[in-house]
Amino acid sequence: MVTAYDREFLTGTVGVLILSLLTERAMYAYEMLQEAERRSAGAFHLKEGTLYPALHHMERAGLLKAAWRESDAGRPRKYYSLTAKGRRQAESKRRQWKSILSAMRAILGDAGA
Amino acid sequence: MREHDDVAAFIERIVADAGIADDGRREDLRRELRAHFEDAGGSPEAVREAMRRFGAEGRIAASLRDVHRADPLVASPTWTTWLGGVFQDLRFGARMLRRSPGFSVVAILSLTLGIGATTAVVGWIEGILLRPFPLVAAQDRLVAIAGTNRGAPGSDDVSWPDFLDLRRRSTLFDAFIAEKITGTTLSIGDRAERVPGSVVSANYFDALGVHPILGRGFEPGEDAGRNAHPVAVISYQTWMERFHGDPGVVGKSQMLNGLPHTIVGVAPEGFNGTFVGYAFQFWVPASMQPQHLDAGEYKLEDRGARWIEGFARLLPGVTIQQAQAEISAIADRLEGEYPATNRGRGIRLFPLWQTPFNNAGALLPTLAVALAVVVCVLLIACANVSNLLLVRAFARQHEMTVRLAIGAGRRRLVRQLLTEGIILSAIAAAGGLLLAEWGRNALALLTPPRGGVSLSLPAAFDWRVVAMSAGLCLVSTLLFGLVPAVTASGVDLTGALRAHSGGIGGARGRFGVRSSLVLVQVSLSFVLLVGAALLVQSLQGVRSASPGFSTARVLTTGINLFTAGYDSQRARHFEDELIDRVRSIGGVESAAFARLTPFTYRNYSSAPIAVDGYNAPPDRQPTASYNEIGPGYLATMGIPLVSGREFTRDDDESAPPVAVVDETMAKEFWRGADPIDKRLQVRGRWMRVVGVARAAKYRNLLETPAPFFYVPLGQSFSSQVALLVRTAQSPASFAAPLVREIHAIDGNVAPSEIITMREQVRRTTASQRIAVTILGAFGGVALVLAAIGLYGVMSSTVSQSRRELAVRMALGAGARDLVRLILSQGLMLTGLGLAIGAAAALALTRLMGYLLYNVSARDPLAFGSAFTVTVLACLAACGLPAWRAMRTDPLPALRS
Structure with a gap:
């Protein structure tokens, strides 16, 4: 299990992570943290100190919109979802990542995949 | 419950520091964070874990601020929102500084010291050199007036008739002011005190723009006629203390001075007169000169008697060069009109800060050195704080990276770091x-009293000095804040911070910002x-230098029979009786009178002279200073006679005039021939030379030798004299018997301060001692700051290289090898700093x-001792990190 990444490396991926998570459904911040950790099998310890400013920044940039509504547990939570602009951005980022990944695979070989 | 409170406070700090202007959005953030902690669970452990995962609240708040600052509403703010933003920035900055108190305290103390020392010295320069006279109008147009003698170094005074002619004939001046410092004993309450006062021209108060708060200044005409106007203006302090307001x-x-004067006015509070170093307590018009100066000798009509120290105010727009040209032309005309008294005489104007006749001129070099020293200390302090900020920037690297990643502009981060810098330097300012206020009078404390009067040399903290202090604060902020701010906000932060070390072992040739700062510190503190x-060596040299007379067992005091109301007949009897009584005190080897003793502030008489067989160049008037001395003076002072004899009691008014010349004078005017029995003319009166005395120092230890001679007191009587006593044992015990003998003749005659000649000589070395004290103290402070800087660099190098050190240990390197490795790097920095410092010091x-x-400015002993002290301090600064490295446990370091 990978336990630590270079900080700079991870920081550059926060935006992509958020856009990807929200492509499927609207989520609130805590939920996103849990989900990212679960999906990466604990590899990504996304920091709260990084996530909240990033969410607010993307909301300002018009990529996300936020609304308060009740969670499954019946408590009010601030749900973030993609705007149309966010959707386009998510798609574009996904394509970029895929092309980077295949290029990296080619360079690193199977061991790096 | 406590956790609940902690969380609430934690959230509130983030919300407050995030600096969101809109109330709705602030509440939104508060709700969102509360919800987060609800989800994280309510147990104390869960809460603690959630708070830990959030990291420092300052970091997230700073990032949120960056986001919300991008809001167009806030980006083009009204002045109230802008002000709110500035306030928020300051609050946030203050909180960040409170979080690392050690850093903040060291940084603030360093800067306080730098700014405080600089402000104090600039305050002294302002209060002593640039605007030394409180309440006096337009001081920037005031110049000092002094006389010169062609071919002779330095300057002297101006005569009253010359002064009046300058005033009448010049066109480029607003006003001319004459003054001469004097003193008297005033009894205030139950104590008697020697107080300074001044003999001034009648226009004094009007010309200075100083208006008495009671009564008047002097009226035109009150400065004419021998002792014709016994009136006085008293100081505010005298009015309050002696007359209870x-x-x-x-x-x-x-x-x-023994004569009743009518008080005509009270000077305003804060006006001290126009003599740097003294706060005058009274002023009398120039007509009272015979009563206050030179024991009765009337000088207002004598063009050859030069006693005035004057000032003039230039008309607006006139430069000192233009004024000098006009004054020189007038002096030339006076020379032509009055060749007997004015041959070779000139008049020179000085800017206030170079005034030659008060303490300004004497303190100028000391203050110049002090200014250079404090600027060095300030630079060292700035370098130190800069270094500390860089270390801190490294610790905040994550915060900076995240903020850059979410779109905070580099300018935004620089602004944040600069705000913190401004807070630091504002507190330090x-x-x-x-x-500086506390050290306001430090200069006066370091300067010994003269003639029993304490000096007053206060710093002036007017708006200019405060503005300079604020400017320093701003410049130092930019200087020390901008480098780390720009470095820290750069994308390649890690690179910038690591560049200085490149690891302990490798890349030794590469220097980062921090190493350069340490170099600045080490080199400046070495200088x-x-x-x-x-200066210490110089002071020792001065102290051990021989003044040309004995200092150890000679006691001196002053006696003023003129102010005690004696006429010259009675005064002669008193002096004759006193000298016999003193000589008969057990343990007294010899005693003598003189008009002046060496090394006092008072001026020797100076006169144009002529020597048989000596032809001066036509445009020069040979001049020499002289002292009037009684029988036994040379023996008492321990000044050897080279040939001839001393004066005796027979050298009185009924005997032919005689003189004793010193070796310098003999060499200059008789050129190797024996001057004994040759003739010397002083003020038109011929005297026979009866002796040649060894040349001595007369005013201070550093003076250049100039011709000097002695005339007998018996032929040039003075009722204001100094008494000198040479004793067989320690002179301290002779003070009481001296006073007893004086009082035995007349209980109303009070001698002035009784001191040894050694003390008198020591007092003239005040400027050297002040310079040594200032340089010694600040040199020490600078070294401590430099050592802190070096320690900081070495210590963080060791922290960052723990892994590398551990690998080396694992590969078999011993503790000693590691210590050597670290010390060698520290010493390399020290060595480079010393090399730069040595080059700077030589210049x-x-x-x-x-x-x-x-002492040579390249004295090897001085350089050697400074080198040793610096190396020792640097070794100490590297020692602790080296010791820490030695104790590094390789296993955990390798695992991390």
């Missing part, structure tokens, strides 16, 4: 002003230490020439 004081009588070492110490006595 009596509103009816004008018209009352006050005894000054306030502290510095307090420190200061060399300066201090040179800079030459500027101290005036303060150096018998």
Whole structure:
């Protein structure tokens, strides 16, 4: 299990992570943290100190919109979802990542995949 | 419950520091964070874990601020939102500084010291050199007036008739003011005190723009006629202390120098007169000169008697060069009109800060050195704080990276770091002003009293000095704040921070910002230490230098029979009786009178002379200073006779005039021939030379030799004399018997301060001692700051290289190898700093020439001792990190 990444490396991926998570459904911040950790099998310890400013920044940039509504547990939570602009951005980022990944695979070989 | 409170406070700090202007959005953030902690679970452990995962609240708040600052509403703010933003920035900055108190305290103390010392010295320069006279109008147009003698160094005074002619004939001046410092004994309450006063021209108060708060200044004409106008203006302090602020004081009588004077006015509070170093307590018009100066000799009509120290105010727009040209032309005309008294005479104007006749000129080199020293200390302090900020920037690297990643502009981060810098330096500037205020009178404390009067040399903290202090704060913020701010906000932060070390072992040739700062510190503190070492040696040289007379067992005091109301007949009897009584005291080897003793502030008489067989160049008037001395003076002072004899009691008014010349004079005017029995003319009167005395120092230890001669007191009587006593044992026990003998003749005659000649000589070395104290103290402070800087660099190098050190240990390197590795890197920095410092010191110490006595500015001992002290301090600074490295446990370090 990978336990630590270079900080700079991870920081550059926060935006992509958020856009990807929200492509499927609207989520609130805590939920996103849990989900990212679960999906990466604990590899990504996304920091709260990084996530909240990033969410607010993307909301300002018009990529996300936020609304308060009740969670499954019946408590009010601030749900973030993609705007149309966010959707386009998510798609574009996904394509970029895929092309980077295949290029990296080619360079690193199977061991790096 | 406590966790709940902690969380609430935690959230509130983030919300407050996030700086969101809109109330709705603030509440939204609060709700969102509360929800987060609800989800994280309610147990104390869960809460603690959630808070830990959030990291420092300052970091997230700073990032949120960056986001919300991008809001167009806030980006083009009204002035209230802008002000709110600035306030938020300051609050946030203050909180960040509170979080690392150790850093903040060291940084603030360093800067306080730097700014405080600089402010104090600039305050002294302002209060002593640039605007030395409180309440006096337009001081920037005031110039000092002094006389010169062609071919002779330095300057002297101006005669009253010359002064009146300058005033009448010049066109480029607003006003001319004449003054001469004098003193009297005033009894205030139950104590008697020697107080300074001044004999001034009648226009004094009007021309200075100083208006008495009671009564008047002097009226035109009150400065003419021998002792014709016994009136006085008293100082505010004298009015309060002696007259208890009596509103009816004008018209009352006050005894000054043995004569009742009518008080005509009270000077305003804060006006000290126009003599740097003294706060005058009374002023009398020039007509009272015979009563206050030179024991009765009337000089207002004598063009050859030069006693005035004057000032003039230039008309607006006139430069000192234009004024000098006009004054020189007038002096030339006076020389042509009055060749007997004015041959070779000139008049020179000086800017106030170069005034030759008060303490301004004497303190100028000391203050110049002090200014250079404090600027060095300030630079060292700035370098130190810069270094500390860089270390801190490294610790905040994550915060900076995240903020850059979410779109905070580099300018935004620089602004944040600069705000923190401004807070640091603003606190330091306030502290510095307090420190400077506290040290306001330090200069006067370091300067010994003269003639029993304490000197007053206060710093002036007017708006200019405060503005300078604020400017320093701003510049130092930019200087020390901008480098780390720009470095820290750069994308390649890690690179910038690591560049200085490149690891302990490798890339030794690469220097980062921090190493450069340490180099600045080490080299500057080395320069200061060399300066201090040179001055210490110089002071020792001055102290051990021979003045040409004995100092150890000679006691001196002053007796003023003129102010005690004696006429010259009675005064002669008193002096004759006293000298016999003193000589008969057990343990007294010899005793003598003189008009002046060497090394006092008072001026020797100076006169144009002529010598048989000596032809001076036609445009020069040979001049020499002289002292009037009684029988036995040379023996008492321990000044050897080279040939001929001393004066005796027979050399009185009925005997032919005689003189004793010193070796310098003999050499200059008789050119190797024996002057005994040759003739010397002084003020038109021929005298026979009866002796040649060994040349001595007459005014201070650093003076250049100039012709000097002695005439007998018996032929040039003075009722204001100095008594000199040479004793067989320690002179301290002779003070009481001296006073007893004086009182045995007349209980009303009070001698002035009784001191040894050694003390008198020591007092003239005040400027050297002040310079040594300032340089020594600040050199030490600078070294401590430099050591802190070096320690910081070495210590963080060791922290960042733990892994590398551990690998080396794992590969078999011993503790000793590691210590050597670290020390060698520290010493390499020290060595480079010393090399730069030595080059700078060689260039800079030459500027101290005036303060150096018998010491070369390249003295190897001074350089050697400064080198040793610096190396020792640097070894100590590297020692602790090296010790820490030695104790590194390789296993955990490798695992991390």
